[in-house]
Amino acid sequence: MKKIEAIIKPFKLEDVKDALVEANIEGMTVSEVKGYGRQQGHSELYRGAEYIVEFIPKVKIEIVVSTDEYASLAVDAIKKAAYTGKIGDGKIFVSDISHTVRIRTNEENTEAL
Amino acid sequence: MKKIEAIIKPFKLEDVKDALVEANIEGMTVSEVKGYGRQQGHSELYRGAEYIVEFIPKVKIEIVVSTDEYASLAVDAIKKAAYTGKIGDGKIFVSDISHTVRIRTNEENTEAL
Amino acid sequence: MKKIEAIIKPFKLEDVKDALVEANIEGMTVSEVKGYGRQQGHSELYRGAEYIVEFIPKVKIEIVVSTDEYASLAVDAIKKAAYTGKIGDGKIFVSDISHTVRIRTNEENTEAL
C-alpha cells in the first residue's frame, strides 16, 4: 500500500478533492500546514511596519491507496488539479504503508481502504 | 521501528490516549485534521441555506514504537478505544521508521522512544 | 529519498528554520501539533479550579531530502537548534520516501527537491 502526501495551495483543495473523487479515490485526510520554500511570502503591513511572512499557508492531503496503479492515478489527479504554474504550487511525496485497519469493521489492508 | 498513524473521531481522543497509556505507550503526537470518506458530513444551516460539510473534523494520532509487538499492542488499543461501530470511526496506518533521535539526550532509536 | 519529521518546542521554530537554511535545506512544511510524553503539561487555572494540560503545544517540521547525507545534515541541524536540555525537547523520526513530484514543473525525485 502506498501513502501519497501532497502539499498544495489552500484554494486548490476543492479542485483536488473533486479530481480525486473522479479518479475513484474516496478517502483522504486533510490538514492545514505552513510551508517554507522558494515562494517568498507576501509582505504584510502592521501599522506601517512592513514584514515578510516566511511561512505560507498550505494544505496537506494524505491518501492511502492499495496499489501502485491507484497511487499513480492519485498523483496524476493531484498534479493536474493543483497546478497553477506559479511558484509555490507544492510537492507530492509517496511512501510505503505496511499495514492498514478500518476501525469500524476491523477489516485490514486493501479491504480497509 | 514502526509508526502508527490513526485517524479517529475527536471525542474519542481521551479514551484512546488512556488505552495507549495503559498499554505502556507513553509518547504520542496529536493533530487536528479534516477527513473525507464514506461518512457524510452533517448539513449546516446558514441563514436558511443548507449545505453539506464534506470535510469532517478528525484527530490524527502518531505514535512511533520500537518493536512490532508494541505496534500491534498499539493498534489493538486504538482499535478498541476508538470503536463506536458507526461510519467514520477512522483508519489506522502502519509504516516503517528507519531512525529516531531524542533531541534532549541525543539517544537514538529504541532508547529514544 | 528521506523524510525527516521533527517534533519540537514551538518557540524553537525560528531557530530550527534558520539552522536548516544554513545547512542549505530550503524547503520544509510545518504544522501545529499537540504532544503527549514525559513532559508534564503545566497546570492551568480556571476560576480557581486547577487542571493539568496533558497535551502540550508542539510544532512538527517535515523535510524531504534527496540523500542520506542531507538527511544527517538536517538531523544534526535540528538537534542543535532545538536543544534546550529540558524535558520535552522533542524527537526526530526518519523514514523513506519512494517518489517525489514538484507540481509546478512536473520534475521528479531529486530534481523536485
Add this chain to the structure above:
Amino acid sequence: MRNIFLTVLALLALPIIASAEDVLSSGDTAWMLVATAFVMLMTPAGLALFYAGMTRSKNVLNTMGMSLIAFAVGTLVWVVAGYSIAFGDGDLIGTGKIMLVGITDKSLTGTIPELLFVAFQGTFAAIAVAIASGSMIERVKFSTFTIFAALWILVVYAPITHWAWGGGETLNFGEMDFAGGTVVHINAGVAGFVVAMILGKRKDYGKSAIKPFSPIFAVLGAALLWFGWFGFNAGSQVAADGVAGNAFLITNVAASVGVIGWLIAEYIVYKTPTLIGGASGAIAGLVAITPASGSAGVSDAIIIGLVGGVIGFIGVSKLKKIFKVDDSLDAFWIHGLVGIWGSIATAIFIAPYLMADDYDMGAQLISQIKAIVLTIVYSGVVTAIVFYIASMLTGGGRVDAETEQIGLDERVHGEKAMNL
C-alpha cells in the same frame, strides 16, 4: 417638561409664551446626545460585527472595513452637503446649509441644539449605506464602495430624507415613518439588491459551502444594533417624553418577538434554531417596528415584530432562492422586504392613545404605499446610476478573480482576521 413651563407661564400670562417652544431643554438635549452616540455605535461596531460574523474568514476584515469607511465618509459628506440637501429649505431638494453655514451653538431644532440634530441625522445616513454594503461583500472593490457611499448619500439618501422629513412637499405623501422604515431600511435594502444584481454572484455562490466566520460576532453585533436602535427609534422623538418612552418599550418588544418568530419558523422548517437566525430575527423585528415606533402600542408591536421575524426568515430561506440574486448578507430581505411589511403595518396597528381622532386607515395605507413605491423606484434607478459612476471612476466595481479566490483581507488590506 414643556407642559409645566407652559402652565407656569400661562399662569403668569407673560409675552414670553410665544417663544417658549424655542428654548433649549437640557433633558431633551441630554437624551439626544446619548441617542446620537447610540446610533453612531450601530455602524462601526454593531453592523460591522453583525456582517463580519457572517462573512467567510478570508473576507471578514473587508466587510468590517466597509462599515467603518461608510461611517467615516458618510459623516464627512453629511456635514459638507448632505444635511443641506436633506434639511435645507426647498421643495424637491434642500439648499442653503452647505458646510452647515449659519448654524451656531445657539441654533435650535425644537428644544435641542441644531448641531446635535445634524449629528443625529448624519448617523442615519451613514448606517443606510453601510446596510447596503451587506449585499456586495466578498467581491466589490473597496475603492468603488467608498466612492459609491459618498455619492449615494448625497444623491439617493439625502433627497429621500428631504421628502419624508426635511420639508419637501411635492413628494411627501403624508406617510407615517417615525424613524426611517422607508427612508433608511427600504431604501438601503433596494440599493443593496440593485448593486448585487449589477455586480453579479460571487464565484462560489451556490457552489461550495460559504461558512460564516463566527456567529459570536454576529450575535454581539445584533445586540449592539438592538442597543443602538433605542437611540434610532426613541431618539426620533427628539425629546425625552412619554412618546419616547413608548417607542423605547415597543422597540424592545418587537426585537424580542422578532427573535422568537424567526427561531420558531426555523425550528419548524429545519429543526435547528441557529444563533445567526436569532440575531437576524432581532434585526427583522427592529426593522419592522421602526416606522411604527411613534404610534404603535405594545400589542401592536408583538404582531409587527413577530410577523417581521417570520417574513425575514421566509425571505432569506425561500424567496431569495427564487430571485437568484446574490444579495450576500440579505440586506434586501431583512431591511427591504421586512421594511415594506413594517411600513404597511404602521398604518394598521396603532395604539388608541396615539391615534388621531379622525384617523383614516384607508387613506393612510395609500400614503404608505405611495411612499414605498417612490422609494423603491427612486432608490432602484438612481442607485444603479451612482454605482456605475463609482465603478467607472475606479476601473470596474469588482475585484479580480484571484483576489476573490484568495480573499480580500490578504489581497486588499494585507491583513488576516486572526493570527492565532
Add this chain to the structure above:
Amino acid sequence: MRNIFLTVLALLALPIIASAEDVLSSGDTAWMLVATAFVMLMTPAGLALFYAGMTRSKNVLNTMGMSLIAFAVGTLVWVVAGYSIAFGDGDLIGTGKIMLVGITDKSLTGTIPELLFVAFQGTFAAIAVAIASGSMIERVKFSTFTIFAALWILVVYAPITHWAWGGGETLNFGEMDFAGGTVVHINAGVAGFVVAMILGKRKDYGKSAIKPFSPIFAVLGAALLWFGWFGFNAGSQVAADGVAGNAFLITNVAASVGVIGWLIAEYIVYKTPTLIGGASGAIAGLVAITPASGSAGVSDAIIIGLVGGVIGFIGVSKLKKIFKVDDSLDAFWIHGLVGIWGSIATAIFIAPYLMADDYDMGAQLISQIKAIVLTIVYSGVVTAIVFYIASMLTGGGRVDAETEQIGLDERVHGEKAMNL
C-alpha cells in the same frame, strides 16, 4: 430640579403645587431611557459574552443563545403578565395590568413615563433568568430552558419583586434592596444552583480539563456588564439626582476593588492572577454593592466590594468543591453567596449623609436576613417545581449523552463558534 420648581412655585403660592410631583421630568426621563438601554445591553451582550467566554468551544453558541432567548422571552412575558404580577395592585401578588392595560404614553411613575418604567423593570427580569442559565450550561436542553425562562419570570421572579418593590405588604420585611441584591442576584443564584442539582453534573466535570473558550470574551462581557450596571444601580433611583450620582460612583468603586480583591486572593493562593479571575472579581464587586448602592458611601463601597471579590474567589475555588454541585459558571457562588454578603453589608455600611436619623442597625439586619431567607426558600422550592414542569413539557431537561459529548453547538444549532 424638582427643588427649584417647588421653590419657584412656592413663591408663587399657586394651587398647582399639589400635583407637582406627578409631572414628567425630561432630565429624569432622559436618564431612565439610557439606564434601561444600559441594562438591556447586559443580557444579550454582556452576560452572553461573559458566559460564552468561559464555556468550552463546542458549546459557546448554546450558552450565548440562552442569554439571547432569556432576554427575548423575558421581555415578552414581562409585558404580557410579569409587570402586572410584580407592579400591579395587591398584597401577595399584583393584578390588573395584564398586557399593560390602561397604561398610556401619559401615565407616569414618579417623574418618568410608566411605559419606560415597564421597560426598565423588564430588563431586570430578563437578566435574572439569564444569570441562572450559567449553572445549567453544556447540558440543559435549549427548549427546556426557553420554557423554564418564561415560567420562572412569572412564578418566581415577579412575585419576589412584588414583595420587595411592588407594593406587597405581608412579605415585605422592610429590607433595604436598592437595586436588586435579593430580588435579582440571590434569587438567580439560588435558582441556578437548584437546577444544577436537578440536572446533575456534566459528564466531564471533575474528569477532563474544561477549558474556557476565550478569556477575551469573558473580560469584554464583564466590561459591558460593568457599564450596564450603572443603569442597574444608578437607574434604580429613577431620577438623575445626587443619590444617583452617589450610586454611580460607589458602583464603579466596588467593581474596581472587586477586581483587586479577587486578583490578590488568587495571587496569594495560586500565584497566578487570571483574566477570568479579574472579570469575575468585577462582577462580584458589582453584585455586592447592588443592594447598598442607594445608601453606602465611598469607604463603605471599598469594604463591600473588596470583601465581595474575596468571598467570590473563596466560593468558587474552595466552597464549591465541598458542595459537589456542578454549578457550571458559578451563578450561585458569584451572585448568590456574594449577594448574601452584599445584602447583610447593606445594613451595616451606610454613608452618614444617607442614614436616617433614627436608623436601627439591629432591626435592619433582621429585616435583611428575613428577606434573604424568604428568597432562598421561595426561589429554591418554586424553581425546582418550575424546572420539573419545563422538563416534562420538553421530554426531559437534559440533552442526550452523544450531544453532550459532540457539543451542543453542532448538534442543537448546526453551527460552529468559529470557522477559521
Add this chain to the structure above:
Amino acid sequence: MRNIFLTVLALLALPIIASAEDVLSSGDTAWMLVATAFVMLMTPAGLALFYAGMTRSKNVLNTMGMSLIAFAVGTLVWVVAGYSIAFGDGDLIGTGKIMLVGITDKSLTGTIPELLFVAFQGTFAAIAVAIASGSMIERVKFSTFTIFAALWILVVYAPITHWAWGGGETLNFGEMDFAGGTVVHINAGVAGFVVAMILGKRKDYGKSAIKPFSPIFAVLGAALLWFGWFGFNAGSQVAADGVAGNAFLITNVAASVGVIGWLIAEYIVYKTPTLIGGASGAIAGLVAITPASGSAGVSDAIIIGLVGGVIGFIGVSKLKKIFKVDDSLDAFWIHGLVGIWGSIATAIFIAPYLMADDYDMGAQLISQIKAIVLTIVYSGVVTAIVFYIASMLTGGGRVDAETEQIGLDERVHGEKAMNL
C-alpha cells in the same frame, strides 16, 4: 435651560437669582451620568480591545489585563487621594478631599452632583495610564505596571490636572484644553515613551514578524473608544447644552476624517489601506480634536482631524524608525505627537461663534506651547522616577527572557487567548 429659568426669575425679580447657578439640573446630571459611563467603557473595553487586537497572540490577555487593572487601581487611588490632589484647594497641589471627605449627595459641581464629577474625572485618570501601557506591552511585569499605575496617577496625572483644570495658578498658563489634549494624551504618550526607553526593546522587535492577534478586536476597540469619546469631549462641558452639541458633532467629524486621512496616506505609501490603520486613524482624529472640542467648528474639525490622521501615520511608519524606541503600540506617536498637533491647532482653528471678541491668537499659541512643554518635561522626568520605584518594589520591571519568549499569557496568567 438655565436661561429660561433666569428669564422667568428675572421677570419675577426675586432674590433667589443669586443661587440659581448652584441648583442641580436633572438634564445636565442625566447627561453626565451617561458621559461618565461612556468614558468608563473606554478603558476595560475600548482600549483593552484596541490594544489586545494589536498584540501577538501569546500576550493578548496580558495586554488586556493591563487596561483592566489600570481602571481598577486608578479608580481606587482616585477616590482615596487623586481627586483631592487634582481638585482640592491649593496652588501647586490640591488638598483637603482625601477619601472625598466632606462631599455628600447634596454637594454640587456646577449643576451636577460633585460625587458624579468625581467619578467622571476618575475615568480620565484611569484611561491616561492605560494608554501609556501600550508602550510597555509584551515585556513589562504585571506587578510593576500595577504599582506604577497607582503611583503615576497620584504623582504625575493628578498634579498636571490640578494645574490645567483644578485651580492651580502658578503653573496654569491659560492654555485651552477643553477635554484633555495635554492633560491626558500628551501626558500619557510621553509617559509611555519614557517607560519604553527604560524597559528596552522586546527581543523580537525589528527581527521577526510581530503579527497582531486580530484586527477585528482592534476595530471594535476603536469603535468603542470613539463612542466613549463623546462622553470624554461633550461631557467635558459638564452640561447638556449647545456647546456640548457642538463638541459632539466635531468629535464625530474629526474621528471620521482621521480614518480617511490615515487610509489615504497609507494607500499612497503602501497601496494597502489596512483595518488597523483605519482604527488608528480614528483614534488619531479623536486625540487631535480633544483639546479643541469646546471651541472648534465643523470646518476646523475637518482640518484638525485630517491632519491628525496623516501625522499619526507618519509618526508610526516613519518617525518611529528614526527614534529606535520600541513604543510597542505607539502610545507616543498617536497620543503624544498627535496630541501636540491638536493642542497647537486649538489655538488656531476656532469657530467664529465660540471665539472671544478679544481673542489673541499669538498669546494663546504661547500659552499652548508653555503647557505642552511643562507637560512633556514634568511627565517625562517624574514618570521615569515613578517607574524606577515601581521596578524596585517588584524586583525589576521586566519579565525574564523565557517568559517573554513563551508568552506572558501562559506564564503570568496561566491562560490562553483562545482555546478552539
